[in-house]
């Protein structure tokens with residue numbers, strides 16, 4: 221299990237846990253990220269938000285918010 | 297005739313405004329939500345013997361009550377003013393965009409589901425069976441392409457059916473999912489609530505929102521409970537920490553079950569990214585590309601605006617000539633002629649120019665947003681702008697402001713949170729526009745020769761400091777801590793632009809912009825005209841001269857003589873006005889026109905003789921004081937009018953104006969005393 225901000229381009233996996241205050245949880249679930257949902261890392265470069273693909277949508281998430289999201293990477 | 301109100305609800309970019317414009321055409325009214333700073337758009341159309349009122353609700357991801365937009369949406373839906381709610385979803389991202397429907401389930405106002413962007417879904421090879429979804433939901437489900445009016449047939453057919461406004465969304469499946477939630481919290485909360493629900497809300501909906509720690513739901517429930525039950529509820533809820541995750545999980549499970557056997561897809565997985573998108577989001581190339589495109593956009597909007605500006609000023613000066621001749625032939629007094637031609641007509645010219653420029657900017661930057669590139673700009677500048685507590689998109693108004701502050705303020709429209717938008721406007725005023733450099737360049741080179749470079753550098757350094765401090769001061773009141781939470785944003789796929797929709801969208805606003813601009817600008821212009829009016833053209837007979845010389849002892853504290861102080865005041869109307877005012881107040885040769893002509897930028901200024909007059913008129917320290925006062929002053933009357941227009945708040949517009957005048961004078965004072973030390 222790794223933090224989302226340490227994931228590498230092209231990795232796929234599913235969301236294992238999300239931490240944070242009510243507002244953050246509200247925001248992140250309403251855009252489609254829930255526990256168990258599948259994601260693919262599209263681009264993760266230093267100092268830029270992390271780009272992921274989830275439920276047919278490309279989503280950009282700020283790096284510090286990514287630290288609150290744990291991902292179980294699926295080995296290929 | 298019968299009357300019916302329809303509310304359009306949906307996540308951002310689901311196509312609400314496109315449908316709204318498609319349905320109502322130009323029969324629209326834009327205002328504010330009472331007591332709120334969120335824009336309220338209402339439109340009208342008639343069909344099959346009925347009058348329809350359509351309300352375009354602000355785009356929000358769900359129905360929690362975190363932002364002002366969400367609160368407006370929630371309150372409107374709870375008010376029961378809508379006879380029918382249309383929830384729009386993006387068929388190409390159906391699973392995600394159905395979250396709004398899931399969040400709505402349990403609210404007992406009739407609802408229909410619109411599957412928008414069917415054209416995009418089709419291109420992606422998705423086959424969606426609306427009948428199968430409709431059967432599961434128990435409400436009409438209508439496929440549509442909001443951008444194509446020819447596809448509205450099914451919607452109209454549905455509106456015609458009498459049962460449309462009586463069928464309710466079936467909440468049982470979702471409520472059963474909630475009831476199976478771990479630890480049984482939902483069941484326990486649910487059992488405390490009245491079985492029949494409260495108002496438009498069902499108990500299941502309220503229980504879910506309570507678990508999400510929603511304060512508005514708590515208010516609704518509180519009054520309906522006994523003291524004993526209140527205590528039980530508080531105790532229960534204090535154990536739930538991640539309520540939104542629990543309910544979110546149920547909502548998406550519900551959506552997945554809804555879509556099972558209803559959607560057939562060709563392929564899954566992330567789409568291939570284009571070379572351009574890689575470049576646009578690259579760490580090294582993303583920023584320069586954004587800046588280049590914004591500058592290109594600025595130039596383009598100028599190209600669109602300039603011919604119109606030329607046309608308007610030509611027409612208005614012809615009109616002014618006509619009026620002057622007509623009225624003086626009819627024997628009207630000179631005062632009236634001057635009021636009409638100099639005061640009112642000048643204001644009309646100003647307002648028209650502003651509208652034309654706003655038109656150009658809205659069109660070009662609406663285009664950039666429409667094709668999906670704006671989200672990339674936001675992405676690349678997220679980190680930089682976060683230092684000011686702002687979104688990445690804020691970079692755009694800042695860059696546009698180097699061309700013109702009116703454009704910068706208009707450009708803040710793409711920022712989706714009101715607090716962030718107003719803070720960005722307040723900050724963008726610092727950015728010196730093209731006209732500012734004309735005056736700064738002239739005055740500083742006259743007084744400091746090659747040392748002017750240092751003056752300019754110092755201005756830049758102080759401007760940056762100003763921005764940091766301003767962002768702290770305004771941000772503290774305008775941007776809630778929770779708003780500062782970093783970017784979570786959808787990067788939409790690149791779209792082909794819908795030119796017709798875009799043009800209609802922009803044109804619809806312009807009438808409104810013009811009317812509001814005219815009101816403010818005429819008022820202020822006439823006031824200034826009255827202050828500077830003289831029957832014989834001699835400055836010393838104007839009210840402005842009397843006031844100016846009277847308060848000079850005070851303005852001297854700031855290092856400003858009465859002439860430079862008046863130029864400072866005039867530059868709040870338009871930066872380029874400062875030169876003309878200086879010229880006429882210092883009585884330079886070749887300057888026959890009155891000060892009003894100078895202020896409204898109609899007089900020709902002889903810069904070399906002005907330079908000489910300035911050198912003999914004021915000291916170096918006073919010149920520095922003027923440059924600083926001028927540079928940090930309110931950008932122009934039209935930028936003020938646009939700020940009021942875009943912020944929907946007179947109060948905040950006044951605050952920003954006051955703040956700028958005070959800080960400008962403060963800067964002038966500092967510059968003056970530092971100048972006294974140096975020179």
Ligand SMILES: Nc1nc2c(ncn2[C@@H]2O[C@H](COP(=O)(O)OP(=O)(O)OP(=O)(O)O)[C@@H](O)[C@H]2O)c(=O)[nH]1
Pocket residue numbers: 306307308309310311312313314315354355356412413414415416440441442443444665666667791794797
């Ligand atoms: N291809 C296609 N594009 C559409 C359709 N409907 C809307 N669009 C485009 O989708 C984008 C978003 O549409 P808007 O109408 O601005 O969405 P909105 O729901 O009002 O968004 P917010 O105001 O941000 O909540 C625009 O670029 C539209 O041109 C459609 O049916 N098909």
Ligand SMILES: [Mg+2]
Pocket residue numbers: 312313314355
């Ligand atoms: Mg809209």
